[in-house]
Amino acid sequence: MDIAVLASGRGSNLRAIAEAIDRGACTARVVAVVSDKADAAALAFASGRGVATAVVEPRAHASRALWDAALAETVASFSPDLVVLAGFMRIVGASMLARFPQRIVNVHPALLPSFPGAHGARDAIAKGVRISGCTVHLVDAGVDTGPILAQAAVPVLDGDDAARLAARVLRVEHRIFPMAVRWLVEGRVRVRDGRAEVGGVDASQRLLWEAAA
Ligand code: GRF
Numbered sequence: 730m731d732i733a734v735l736a737s738g739r740g741s742n743l744r745a746i747a748e749a750i751d752r753g754a755c756t757a758r759v760v761a762v763v764s765d766k767a768d769a770a771a772l773a774f775a776s777g778r779g780v781a782t783a784v785v786e787p788r789a790h791a792s793r794a795l796w797d798a799a800l801a802e803t804v805a806s807f808s809p810d811l812v813v814l815a816g817f818m819r820i821v822g823a824s825m826l827a828r829f830p831q832r833i834v835n836v837h838p839a840l841l842p843s844f845p846g847a848h849g850a851r852d853a854i855a856k857g858v859r860i861s862g863c864t865v866h867l868v869d870a871g872v873d874t875g876p877i878l879a880q881a882a883v884p885v886l887d888g889d890d891a892a893r894l895a896a897r898v899l900r901v902e903h904r905i906f907p908m909a910v911r912w913l914v915e916g917r918v919r920v921r922d923g924r925a926e927v928g929g930v931d932a933s934q935r936l937l938w939e940a941a942a
Contacts, residue, residue, distance in 0.1 A: 730914045731760040733809035735817040740771025742815035742836055742906050749907035757914045761807040765819050797822030811913055833868035836906045838898045840880055845873035850895035859885050863902045865909040876925035878909040
C-alpha cells in the first residue's frame with residue numbers, strides 16, 4: 730500500500746511510521762511527503778531517504794478552497810492509497826475529503842473529543858485534567874471529529890506545562906500512530922454509523938497506558 734504523508738513541521742511521527750515500515754511492522758511504502766511549509770524538517774527527512782516531496786503553500790493560492798484543491802491535486806499525483814496527516818497543522822477541505830474519502834488519518838495530541846484544535850496540550854493543562862493523551866482518527870469534515878481508531882493515555886503531572894505534557898504525549902503518538910496506520914494498511918478498519926471498528930485486534934491494544942516517565 731502506498732502512503733502519502735502530510736507534515737508541517739519536525740516530522741517525528743513521519744519518522745516513527747518510516748521506522749515501523751523499515752522493521753517490517755507495516756507493509757507499506759511512503760511514496761511522498763507533502764507540506765504546507767517549504768522549511769518543514771519532515772521534507773528534509775524525506776529527501777534524505779529518497780522519498781519524493783512537494784510543497785503546497787497557502788499563500789500561493791487566492792483562497793483556502795483553491796489551496797485545498799491544489800493540495801488534493803498534488804497528493805493525488807502520487808496515487809496514494811492512504812493519506813497520513815503527521816503533524817499537518819492545517820484543516821483539509823472538501824477537495825481532499827472528496828478525493829480520499831475515509832482514506833485520511835490524523836494524530837491529535839489530546840484524548841478526543843476533549844481539546845480538539847491546534848492546542849491540545851495547552852488546553853488540557855489549562856483545564857486541569859489529570860489524564861491526557863493522543864488520538865488517531867479518520868478525518869472528516871469537522872475539526873478532529875472523525876471516527877476514532879486508537880487512543881493512548883498519559884498522566885498530567887504536577888508542574889507540567891504545555892511543552893512537558895506535549896513531549897510525554899508525543900512518545901505515545903509514536904507508538905499508536907504506526908499501529909493504527911498498520912490497521913488501515915491491512916484493511917482491518919470498517920466505519921459504521923460514524924464509528925470505526927477494527928477487526929482482529931485485542932481491545933486492550935486500543936488504549937495504551939504510558940506510566941509517568
Ligand atoms: C504532534 O504532537 C501531533 O499530534 C500534532 O503535531 C505534532 C507533530 O509532531 N498534530 P511531529 O511533526 O510529528 O514531530
